[in-house]
Amino acid sequence: MIRAAFTTLLSHWRRHPLQLAGLFLGLALATALWSGVQAINAEARQSYDRAAAVLSQDRLDSLAAGNGQDFDQKVFLDLRHAGWLVSPVLEGRWSHRGVPVRILGVDPFTLPSGSLPDAVTGQDRATDFLSAEGLAFAAPQTVDELTRIGAEGLPPLVAAEGMAPGILFVDIGVAQRLLRAEGQITRLLVAPDQPLRQRPLSEVAPALVRQTPVEQADMGALTGSFHLNLTAFGFLSFAVGLFIVHSAIGLAFEQRRPIFRTLRALGLPLRTLVGLLAAEIMGFALVAGIAGIALGYVIAAGLLPNVAATLRGLYGATVSGGLSLRPEWALAGLGMALAGAGAAAAQSLWRLARMPVLAPAQPRAWTRASARSLGWQTGLAGLLALIALAAALWGEGLVAGFVLLGALLLSAALVLPGALAMALALGERLSKGVIAQWFWADTRQQLPGLSLALMALLLALSANIGVGTMVSSFRLAFTAWLDQRLPSELYVTARTEDEARRLADWLAPRSDALLPIWKIDGTILGRPGEVYGVADHRTYPDHWPMLLGDQTVWQTLARGEGAIVNEQLWRRAGLHLGDPVPLPGGATRPLVGVYADYGNTRGQVIVGVADLVALYPDIDRLRYAIRTDPAKVPALRDAIEDAFRLPQDHMISQQEVKTISLMVFERTFAVTAALNVLTMGVAGFAMFMSLLTLSTMRLPQLAPVWALGLTRGRLARLELLRALLLAALTMVLAVPVGLLLAWVLLAVINVEAFGWRLPMHLFPKDWLWLGALALVAAALAAAWPAWRLSRLAPVHLLKVFADER
Amino acid sequence: MNVKALFLALLLPLPALAQGFAGLGTSEDGFALPSRDTRLQFPVDHGAHPGFRIEWWYVTANLKGADGQDYGIQWTLFRNALEPGDPGQGWQTRTAWMAHAALTSARGHRTAERLARGGIGQAGVTLAPFRAQIDDWQMASTAAPGADPLSALSLTATGTDFAYDLALVATGPLVLQGEQGYSVKSKDGQASHYYSQPFYKAKGTLVFPDHSVAVEGQAWLDREWSSQPLAGDQTGWDWLSLHLDGGARLMVFRLRSAQGDYSTGTWIAPDGTPTPLPPGGVEMIPGATTRVAGREIPTAWRVRLPARDLDIAIAALQPQAWNDTRVPYWEGPVTATGSHPGAGYLEMTGY
Incomplete structure (x- = not known):
């Protein structure tokens, strides 16, 4: 019985492959964007951890000069002679042709055991490492990069798996030569077990400060805001994706009502039916989730080089450009897919569980918009607006900023159906003629079914406006600032x-x-x-x-x-x-x-x-x-090169600095732009799914109008027009929401995340473009359902009157 | 002879040891070789011999505490040239230094190890005044001007759970081992330069985390340098030094190899006159073994010197005297009973 029931339930999807595709794609897309962002975060975190763990800096204390300067290696000898087990480290940046690396010079003789990366100790090259020429260990991609630019002056490079990228591990003598820091060291690592007798630190090396691992530079804290930003974007994409899933599941439940009734009439217990449906949804979620994770991997791998460049430019944090599949984000993505599908299906399952055994089997074209549900939504929107306000007034920190952002967006989304209903009612009142009035009334009647898709559209549009305004304002401020800040030629x-x-x-x-x-x-x-x-x-x-x-x-x-x-x-x-x-x-x-x-x-x-x-x-x-004089710069450069044999990479012109700075800037927001486009795509797809759903359920509403003389072609054109009208109205609401969003990003999030506040500029031309894009998306989404309607065999419309109704 | 040293090999946390024990059987190309014709010169030969690959300054002492307990200490500084030629200066110096210190009693065995490279002042040996030093460990001459620098020494070392400060005063002359300080180590002729100061009276303090103990006793210093002291097929050695009750001293060793053992040594009369033993002139017979660090190690021995009617049983004060250093080995104080009772130190490697 269970098997038969399950086969029956599944047969629905065979007959409606498009719905299946919608459900599958929605879940996969949502999971993909979410897990892609998580994958990037996980990769970055791993890189930070590896960098922090270099030389066991995550567990060893260190001694450094109070002013952060390098100091004389004599202090190292004084400490050793006073009984302190310390090991010198010289650290510094070295760059060639714009590729910077962190040079880490160590003394293998005194390094606390277990401090060297496995990759380095595994190499049987002790003698070469200590030789005058030396040997440099680095992550394979760093070796490739340095080999490509032909970094002269470096010791022979050895690729060592598992090392943090961007770090060159050399003997301290070699490091002193490379960094031109003869006799200098940056800090001393303190072995965990110290001898029984030693002279007090304050007596031997009063200028040094002992630092616990926690006090040492923490990339994670520095870049936390950047990753929180990405996570917020990932979450937004996930939420938008869930709108698709919700509409697909809702539709599938509505259309299977006759099947449910028949199964129940044949004696299938309610509990079993609900269980089977839940299993079905979870099965889909599992498959779609796995596909989503694969897709997320592709997205993350595509975005990661940009993210890595941003982190390097902005924070000096080196993140591996290669992505590895890690269980933490893969499982989290799968969990999100299951939870999301569960959330999307909960309402439908709940309704099914409470439905009388022999409830009318004909589909109801979605829940009618009732004054009550609109009121309830508007109330919730008001509450969220209050939360947003409270967060803006009293909130502190980045998390409060994101609460403000989230509450603001959700509140706007919930207000949307009510606002649209009012706008449509107004339109209806102002319109003349039967068809026009029917058009407005019918649009309003469809609103509940479309509202979720329109909310998704609103979110995508306002995110686009907000982020776009933020990025453009930032760019204006940044370029003007660069001109001021870099006056020297x-x-x-x-x-x-x-x-x-x-x-x-x-x-x-x-x-x-x-x-x-x-x-x-x-x-x-x-x-x-x-x-x-x-x-x-x-x-x-x-x-x-x-x-x-x-x-x-x-x-x-x-x-x-x-x-x-x-x-x-x-x-x-x-x-x-x-x-x-x-x-x-x-x-x-x-x-x-x-x-x-x-x-x-x-x-x-x-x-x-x-x-x-x-x-x-x-x-x-x-x-x-x-x-x-700027015109004299090239000649001056050549003259310096001739007179001092100074390599070209020791000179940089104002123009080059600006170009590099702007490049870093553009890369920083390349990820944001990419996620923006993806979110917009998901919203367009949500709209398409909703319209498709409605088109199959709206026959009972359309049939009488058709019977009264409106041709199928005219009806289809009206459908298209309706989609455009709704998109346009949504766009109108999206502009103020987007501007509010931009303000939050500029005045709250930016200040919290980066520490600077930027003046806000308005870019109405961009909104026009975006509006046009929204209309095109709506037109595309409505095109196929409209075309299908125009080609619909009249018999289907006639059947509406013949069926029991 | 304490061929001990050598472990140096390529210290560092980098694994390197493969051939023979601690790489001591490997090629010596480019390094100076010990010669039968060399006559040792003092005090110059107390200092380092950079042309040779390996070298050590090695002190062991058998001590009696004010608390009535028997103690033993070890202090060793090894020099290892990483390649032949001028060792150079600064961080690029081609010399590695390693030191081991140990404190042993019937209740336990504590060890410490230090590593350093030469050229930067962290470790080294100076002649005037004589000082062998690594970090805060040192062996420094306290001899009166004009006297042999090794005739009086201060000795100090510190580990995480022990420390000691000893004053050593020689009551006899330096002793040349082998043929005038040329000590043969195998049938193939591998050899080292080797001399000792076995006549120290020792006095000082042992420091434990919670208390100190005043001690007195006897100490023995070995100086040895070479470039390839072991034949390629020799896998380890057993070495023994004894202060005998009558005032004589005995040093014997056995180098183990698949082709048969090579054992020899030196009888040192109470006035310091050495008599080299012919190869095979001493029998070292391993007795009961103890399970130490996962291996079976003979911590009881029988030593026979038929030419001198010597037949003694050797027993370890602490059978678990395992130096768990980068190159691990057994080293601890022993007592001798039988025809010639006494006390001394036993070292066993390659087990």
Whole structure:
């Protein structure tokens, strides 16, 4: 009996392959977008963990200079002689032709056992590793990349599986040579088991600070906001996908009512029927979920290179460009597919469970819109709007920002049917003529069946407007800021201090001005940051984009009596003008100004260059910005190259910096744009499914109109027109919702995630494009059902009158 | 002879050992070779011999604590040249240093190990003043000016669960092992340069996590350097040094190989006059074994020297005296009973 019943239930799908496709595609798409985003997040997290685990930094304490600077290796020897089991590490960035790598120099003799990556210890190359030429271990893709650009000067490269990408593992002697840091080390790893006797740390190395693994730079925390952003987008896509699933399941239940009745009449217990249907849905969810995960893998693999580039450009975090299938996101995706299908089917199953045994078997064309359900939806929308408001007023942090975003979008979606109903009622009142009035009334009558698809459309449209406005506003602010921030025509980096001095002397008569760009990295207010020094030159007051502070700021800096900080540090620390700004190493300077610093996620402090050198005498004095006539830049470059044999990659022009910055920017939002397009596609598909569903159920409503003389062609054109009208109305509502969304993104999410607030600009031309796109999507979605209607055999329409009704 | 050292091989956490024990049977191309004609010169030969591949400064002591307990300590510094030629300076130095320290009693055995590369000042041996050092461990001369630098030493080492500070004062002369300090290690002629100072009186303090113990006793220093002390087929050795009750000293060793063992040694009279034993002139017979670190190791021996009517039984103070270092081996204090009672140190490798 159960088998027979199951076969009967399944036969429905054989007869309605399109519904099956809809259900399957909806679930698969929803799962794909969700698990794709999760896959990207998981891959990134794995990369961060691997990077953090390099040299067991995730479990070993370390000793570093309080000011974050490299220090003399003599401290290492002093500590060893005082009984401390410490191992030196020299770390630094090295780049060639724009490919940066992190050089990690270690001393295998003193490294606590088990600290080296397995891949490195597994190689029987100890002697080569320690030889003068050395040996560099790196992840296979890093080896490929470096081999491709032909990185001269590096030791022979050895690919080691399982290493974090972007890291080059070398002997400390080789690292000192590569980083031109003879006798210098960055930090000391502290072995977990220390000898019975040792002299106190404060006596041997008073300048060093002991850091527990937790205090060391945490990429996960830094990039958390970026991943939360992606997750939110993934969730939005999933929700939109579920609309499709919901309509497909709803339709399948409606159409199978006669089957349910017959089965029940034949003695199938209600519980068994519900169980069979639930099993059916879960079976579909399982198959579609697996397909979705495969699709998600494809999406993620396609997006990952962009994401990796973004993370590298924005946060300096290296993420592997290759994707691996990980059980955590695959299972999570499957779970989401099952839960989503369950949620979509719950209403239908609930209704079935409460249906009288011999309920009328004819399909009801969806639940009629009742004043009550509209009222209920509007009430919920109001409640969500209040939540959004509360989150905006009192919420703090990124999570509150996303609550605001979610509540706002859902509230708008729930308001949509009511708003549309009102608009349609108004249209009906204003229209003249029987057909026009029927058209409006009939549209309103169809609203409940279409409302879910229209909500999906609304979500997609407003997300598009919101994100588009945010990205475009950001781009405007960013390019304007870049023009201000990069006034110097050429930037040059010497290889040694001595060369830098000679270069400065040589350049002085050949340029309008020479501005040092010297900085140190260190911990500022508990997070990694940097301190720069500026020269007293009119370039800065003329160009620097200040948010707070007056024109006297620069003189104050030149006198060494103050500091300015970037917006992100200012917001995070809640600083006020006049507050002391603690600098690495213990000094403080009063805050005299705040400047915009888009695209940088680290805290930054600027003091006068003389002040900086006084505070940090060991600072690298290698970089200079050169002010000169832009037309002279190429000639000057060549002259520097001839005079100093300085490689081209030690000089970069203003134009190149801008190009690189904009490229990073574009890549950052390439992922957003891609997800936007996918969401829009899903919404269009949801609309198509709904219209298709309605078209098969609306015969009872259309047959009388047809019988009264309206041709099938005219009816079809009206159907098409109706879809366009609804899409247009939805678009009208989507614009304010989208703008609100953009505001939330710019003023709340951006501030929380990146630490900067951007001015909002409006781009009405983009809305027109988007509106046109929405209309095309609606037209496409309605085209086939309309065409089918125009070709419908009259007998089907006649049958409506013949059937029991 | 403590061929001990060598473990150096390629220390590092990088696995390398394959051929023979600790790579000691491998080729010596490019390194200096010990020669029969070499006459050792002091104090110069107390220092390092960079032309040779391996070298060690090796002290063992049998001590009696104020608490009535017997103790033993080991202090060893190994030098290992990673390749022939000038070792160079700085991080690129081609010299690796390794040190082992151990403290043994009937209640337990504690070990510690240190590694360093030469050239940066973390480890090394200086001649004037004499000092062999790695990290905070050191063996430094406290001898009066003009006296042999090794005639008085301070010795210190620290592990995670022990430390010791000892003062050593020699009561006899340096002793050349083998033929004038040329010590043959196999029938094929592998050899090393080898001398000892077996006449130290030792005094000092042992430090435990919760208490300290004052100790007194005797100590023995070995100096040895070579480039290939073992033949390729030799898999390990058993080495024994004894302070005999009558004031004489005895050093014997047995190198094991599939082709038969090679055993020899030196009888040292109370005045320090050495008499090299001919190959096969000593019988070392393993007795009862103890299960140590998953292997069976003979911790009781019978040693016979027919020419001197010597027949003694050797017993370990602590049968579990296993040095669980990068190259693990057994090393601990022993007592001798029988015709010539005494105390000393036993080392067993390659088990």
